[in-house]
Amino acid sequence: MRRVWQFLGLLIVLGAVGVALALLAARNWLSEPVVMGVDTFMLQPGDNLYSVSRRLPAIDGEITRRIWIAHARLSGATNIKQGEYELPPLISPAELLQLFNDGKVKQRTFTWVEGITASQALAVLRAQPYLAEAQPALTVESLRAELQLDYPSAEGWLFPDTYHYSRDASPWELIRQSYQRMQSALDAEWEGRAAGLPYNSPYEALVMASIIEKETGAPEERAEIAGVFVRRLQKGMRLQTDPTVIYGLGEEYQGNIRRKHLRQPTPYNTYVIKGLPPTPIALPGRDSIHAALHPAAGETLFFVAKGDGTHQFSVTLQEHEAAVRAYQLKRAENYRSSPAQ
Template sequence: MNTWANSPVIAANQTLIVERGSNLTSVSRQIFSDQSPLYFRSSILYARLQNQTAIQSGEYQLDADDSWQAILDLLESGNTVKRQVTLVEGWTVKQALEHLHSQEKIERTLSSVSDESLIAILPEGYKHPEGWFFADTYQYQLGDSDLDILKRSHQKMRDVLDTGWQERDQNIPLQSAYEALVLASIVEKETGLDSERPVIASVFTQRLRKRMRLQTDPTVIYGLGDSYKGNITRKHLRQKTDYNTYVIKGLPPTPIALVGAEAIQATLHPAAEEYLYFVAKGDGSHYFSKTLDEHNKAVREYQLVNRAKEYRSQPLNQ
């Protein structure tokens, strides 16, 4: 029997789904369904003799020429098929949820970002989920739900943010870790260049110190919601919303996007610069200025006179 158990029993690669509550008998029937009943009876007897009847549910990859012993070892180990899903920096939580719902094998349990189940995992007192999920790549397996992944993402955000806040530069003009998260989301939306994030963060911290309005377009766009059609106008900049930092003073009420470790690090440790302005150069980078006069000249240079033919505000790889 040992010789049989260590001989190939699978002719081709295949996926085996072991449902919750399944036992070895039902799984053996799946595997040997097109073979002689002798195989089925022998497989159960062998497993009992080896004391390998306890199996774990999930999705398994069986390879061609796998033996019954190899399959038993796999089912006992719980080494199920793992997939990956990435939540991207700068996405809104709505975009992240839509992306999760587009992935195969992720169970859909959340109806929207206002779902009570999603709100329930936030810290006490917070009713808005934006920004509370860490942009990263997550592994998942059959049976995992959208909420399962977002719970892990949320816990990672709390861990990273709490640690970062404890180690922050003490002179930054922020009163709480949540304010840092709000500002980090703005930094995340303003640049995709790692080297620029600390400088962008320094511009906003300087503005907060001087009680200047932040005047950042991504907050305006976020406040417009679905009414924004891809082209920001002067009318938009004057339109009062809770997020229009051309109109309101200080930070908007919530983050505006998912952030990653780099944006949080830059916000809590901004560059030692005295810039107050920046303008997109059209190649994905920015020109930084200390005075309004210098900034206005840069705007004319990069936005009007010599505007890049293939203008972009983010690097090509973003």
């Protein structure tokens, strides 16, 4: 009987050692980085731990699947979230499980740069991979309808920036996010605006901001250009700015503004109409919105492009015409600077 108990004791010790070794092996397997064999992995709707484990190349056996699932249940990491995940070259099974629980899905990006039109912005969005199908289709007309805009156009209402999205994201959700950002930026700048500006509404400020955005690529000039336009409006002068003419020409514009274009009556030809055009002409950035509502003080009423991305500003028409001769007429006989008189 004594030998029996000794034998049973030995079996218990050996069993305990075996269990300890098995647990140690499982622990090592869970924490040891392995090659996943794939760059991305998709958790589909309805996936569970078992179905996921069967599709993971690094979990290639029933034992390892059971270890992985047991670890998930014991650690409370069973709430895996659907989506597309980007996998590093090496990752441990435990880290992989945590990744699926954190829901840090693969992010893609696109950028709307300042100064593009709504139509161009939608073209950029349509070109992005792995977005859900847009319903309705992404057009300027549907943009105005979907955002329920009480304005003549949806132009100017998308905020230019870099946006992040996950696989199968809704294009319209990204658009609404951008629209809300533009609303917030415009409202904030409007609340802190300078006194005495010739705008009747935030929308008119948005129109002005879009013109400023198209007129200069030099950040330091935005407030000065805004000052010129504000003073011209206050004095009842036409804005006479080329970007509005170009916008009004649409597809007719082929890269050069000619004198006939400056006389062509369109709602956007600020050489013909007085005041602001009826809608924005592009997507203005926050800095241009700020400039429109915080114009630089001064007396300048004219400016002309120097050809290096900056402008020469003038107080009088005589000074401006001299600047035009110096900077523009040498390079383009048929060119008319904006604004003129």
